[in-house]
Each structure stands twice: as structure tokens, then as C-alpha cells.
Amino acid sequence: MSQLMFLMMSTLNSTIFMVMKHPMSMGITLLAQTVFICLITNNTSQNAWFSYILFLVFLGGMLVLFIYMTSVASNELFMKNKMSSFVILILMNGSFMLMFMLLDPMLLSNNCEDSMVMYKMNSSTSSLTMSLFNYPNNLLTLFMVIYLFLTLIVVVKITEFNQGPLRTTD
Template identity: 45%
Template sequence: MNQFIILLSFLFSLNFIQTKHPLSMGLNLLIQTMLISLLCGFHSYSYWFSYILFLIMLGGMMVLFLYVTSLASNELFNFNMMNFILKMFIFMMTMSLLMFNDNSMWLINNNDTSNFNFIYNINNENNLIKLYNNPTFNLTMLMIIYLFLTLLIAVKITDMNQGPLRQLY
């Protein structure tokens, strides 16, 4: 399953290079984020980290979507059907070769992830305490201040009267 997700991620990475329209790039980035979140969720004890990662990226993508639709709204979206069919054919051929050569690809191997989860659960109670101890306290405060300043800047930029976004009506 991991190889399948990695192969899909590689396919969308190659597709991202060839896209020219900002909306298709955003859709491609959103699909990449979903695949990486799934991969992180498979390898961790819970899906909370991958869920938070996906929500943060989705929030950023909504801001980018707002900018793209206001600045490049009249740009045409060209979709080449032959190119899409060729990519899907290559992807299906690669997947069929992998499936016939390696049957363990479709089985979920939980041995590695269960060992990692056991190590992760040993110190689960102390993880939050370590976040606010002396060595990492400075980094935590720096991240909090950075996120607060980013929030203030984003609010200032998206002000309708003074910001770069034009009105859509």
C-alpha cells in the first residue's frame, strides 16, 4: 500500500511540472497533500498528525484559491485528453508490473509500524512536558510568535479596502 501511495505521489509530482494553469496546480497540490497525509497516517499511532497537516494545507490552499480566482480569473483552462489517457496508460502499466512482480505490495505490513508505535507509546505521557522544557521552549515560543505575526499579516493583506484583492462583484 505504501508503494502504491508513493507511486501516485510521484505521478502527481510529474504532472505538477507540466501544468500551466494555477487552479490545476492547486488541485495537484491538494491531492499531493492528501496522499502524504495518508502515508503519515499509516506510519503513526493515530491519524491526528496527518489530519492537522491536511487541515493546515487546506486552509493555505483556500487562501491561494482566493488569490488565483481574483487575479487570473479570465485565463482559459486547457485540458489535453490524449495526454491524460497516455499518463493513465503508463500508470496502469506500471501498477500492473508492480502487482505481478511483488504480491506483498498489496498486503499491509504492520510489523514495522507496530514496532514504531510501541516505541512511540512508551513516552507518550512525557511528550507534552518535553515541549515546554528549557531546550525546546525557545523554539516553541518562536513558532507561536511566527504564527501570530503571520495571522496579523494575512488579516492586513486581505483587508478589502487596502489589500491587493479586488472585489469580485
């Protein structure tokens, strides 16, 4: 049930992000999307360490974007659009109705989850580390490496001292 709820909220958050126009509201929506992605990752891989590191990496990237945004558009006014609020309200209601319609009593049983928890408790540390590089989680690890590389390139390009808002003042 929680997996379905996190997926629905993540989809709703992605849709809301397209409506946003102010950089600050986009940043808050991006932070909420990061939390949902980390919760989905934690439920999928049963490994809290990986989702914690993923959250810290996303948060670090968003801090760089926040610094860049405050230096570029520091005095931009935050205007609330009534039409976008109405669209967001309709999307939230629709997603919650869809989530509750898809709820199945079989999703609430924890028998499989209890056996997986017992298996994880009995496994050794090396098998938990190797699980990051096995099939279901290797895509997440590869995504993390690509994301870190692209973030490195973007940060280097943003903080170039010859041009842009972060140049040194002489």
C-alpha cells in the first residue's frame, strides 16, 4: 500500500512541477519529489543506507541550485495563480481517488514482508553490500553514478569565474 501511495504522490508531484513558475516553489516541489523517490527506493531495495545517500546527494545538488537561483533572481515576487491552484487540487483529488480504488486487501498482508525482514536480519554485511551491484539495484547504482557525474559537470559550468552571476567582484 505504501509503495502505491508513494508512486501516486511522486506522479502527482511531477505533474505539479510542470505548473510551477517561481524558482522557490519549483525547489520545494523538487525537494518533495526527492523525498518520495528516496522513500520508493527504500521500499524497493529494503536498504535504508542507499536511500539516505541518495537523499543527501539530491539535497546537495539542490543547494547548489538554490545558491544559483538566489544570485540570479533574488527579488522575484511570488505570485499565486488561482487557476494553477485549482488544477493542483483536482489532480490531488483524482490521484487519491485512484489510489483508494486500486487498494486491494491482499496488499495489506505482511507475510511476505515479514519473511524478507527475517532473511535480511540473517544475511551478512558483505551480501548487503553486494546487493547494490546485483540486478534490481544495479540500475539504481548506475543512475546514482550518472547523476553525480552530470551534477559535477553542471556545478563546474555554473561556477565558472569568467562569466555568470557567481563571478568575483574586483
